[in-house]
Amino acid sequence: MKVGKIWMDGELVASNEAKIHVLSHVIHYGSGVFEGIRLYDVGSKSAIFRLSDHTKRLIDSASIYKMKVPYSLKEINEAIIETLRANQLKTAYIRPLVYRGFKDLGLNPLSCPINLMIAAWEWGSYLGEEGLEKGISACISSWSRPAANTLPALSKACGNYLNSQLIKIEALEKGFQEGIALTTDGFIAEGSGENIFVIKDEVIYTTPYSDSILPGITRNSIVRLAKKHGFELKEMKMHREFLYLADEIFLVGTAAEVTPVAKLDHYVIGRGGRGRITTLLQGNFFDIVKGRASDDFNWLTFI
Numbered sequence: 001m002k003v004g005k006i007w008m009d010g011e012l013v014a015s016n017e018a019k020i021h022v023l024s025h026v027i028h029y030g031s032g033v034f035e036g037i038r039l040y041d042v043g044s045k046s047a048i049f050r051l052s053d054h055t056k057r058l059i060d061s062a063s064i065y066k067m068k069v070p071y072s073l074k075e076i077n078e079a080i081i082e083t084l085r086a087n088q089l090k091t092a093y094i095r096p097l098v099y100r101g102f103k104d105l106g107l108n109p110l111s112c113p114i115n116l117m118i119a120a121w122e123w124g125s126y127l128g129e130e131g132l133e134k135g136i137s138a139c140i141s142s143w144s145r146p147a148a149n150t151l152p153a154l155s156k157a158c159g160n161y162l163n164s165q166l167i168k169i170e171a172l173e174k175g176f177q178e179g180i181a182l183t184t185d186g187f188i189a190e191g192s193g194e195n196i197f198v199i200k201d202e203v204i205y206t207t208p209y210s211d212s213i214l215p216g217i218t219r220n221s222i223v224r225l226a227k228k229h230g231f232e233l234k235e236m237k238m239h240r241e242f243l244y245l246a247d248e249i250f251l252v253g254t255a256a257e258v259t260p261v262a263k264l265d266h267y268v269i270g271r272g273g274r275g276r277i278t279t280l281l282q283g284n285f286f287d288i289v290k291g292r293a294s295d296d297f298n299w300l301t302f303i
């Protein structure tokens with residue numbers, strides 16, 4: 001990947017000079033929290049999708065771990081915009097990371113400094129253009145999401161992504177494009193980096209926060225779009241076989257956007273492509289982020 005300038009604690013530095021100490025706490029113990037945000041091309045301008053919601057989640061993720069971010073929400077938003085401008089990006093994936101730096105390596109992290117870095121680069125569709133149109137293949141992972149009261153799922157913490165990597169690697173090695181993990185008591189949780197929606201008999205289902213999921217911003221966007229259309233929408237604990245019998249399934253996330261699942265564990269879902277309701281909601285989502293429809297929810301920050 002090609003990265004230009006990176007914002008590090010207030011300074012824009014060249015990518016190959018953006019370095020931290022190897023004894024930084026984050027490297028050894030995963031003590032960092034981060035965000036993934038997208039910048040979309042909206043005709044003559046570019047717009048960041050739900051900037052303040054992402055920044056708020058970043059600060060919330062940090063606060064669970066008693067990390068006091070040394071910048072306000074407004075300052076972080078401004079730093080993100082500064083980074084995008086410095087790199088003259090038209091579309092981008094934006095990665096802010098708050099991390100515990102170098103001071104001590106004891107498990108008490110509280111003496112380490114809290115640092116912030118922001119990088120941005122061009123990144124196309126995460127699960128492929130074809131995936132967006134035709135759907136992907138997924139499997140139920142043999143790895144579970146972290147159980148309640150172990151690693152907090154509501155924090156987008158670096159350490160949580162060791163679990164995501166196991167889910168992703170296993171899926172790829174088995175020949176699937178994505179893995180969907182269960183909770184430790186066997187209910188559907190989410191994909192390695194996506195929340196999940198399931199459609200059955202015209203009702204739209206998604207998993208509750210209590211089932212070890214990240215409170216996704218794309219998930220929230222889809223819920224609001226579905227409600228606007230008047231769909232019946234339920235948060236429900238789901239068994240895996242409920243998915244095998246679904247009419248449609250799709251995964252949502254900043255990277256994956258809105259990606260249909262055509263096959264799950266070799267079961268064909270619905271007609272095995274992008275279903276009718278998925279097509280509608282995916283279309284609405286892309287129309288808003290690409291400026292083809294009005295931004296009724298005030299989701300876009302133009303830069």
Ligand code: PMP
Pocket residue numbers: 036164190191192193194195213214215216217218219252253254255
């Ligand atoms: N779950 C996990 C584990 C994720 O990493 C992500 C991506 N941030 C999501 C869900 C989707 O969240 P969002 O829509 O806010 O990107």
